[in-house]
Amino acid sequence: MVRDRETIQEAVRRFRKLVERSGIKKEMRRREFYEKPSETNRRARLRAERRNKRTRMLSR
Numbered sequence: 001m002v003r004d005r006e007t008i009q010e011a012v013r014r015f016r017k018l019v020e021r022s023g024i025k026k027e028m029r030r031r032e033f034y035e036k037p038s039e040t041n042r043r044a045r046l047r048a049e050r051r052n053k054r055t056r057m058l059s060r
Contacts, residue, residue, distance in 0.1 A: 002011045019025055 002008070006014075
């Protein structure tokens, strides 16, 4: 919905921010191509390793 006295450019900018914050764009990119379950698990494992490494570095 376009607000009172809001230009189309402002409304589009507001819409883009809303979509970006909601994660719809990221989800679309992720689902664009089929990903094998092994690739999904690998990415999750690498993400967890990075997270653990970061927490170990911060706790020292």
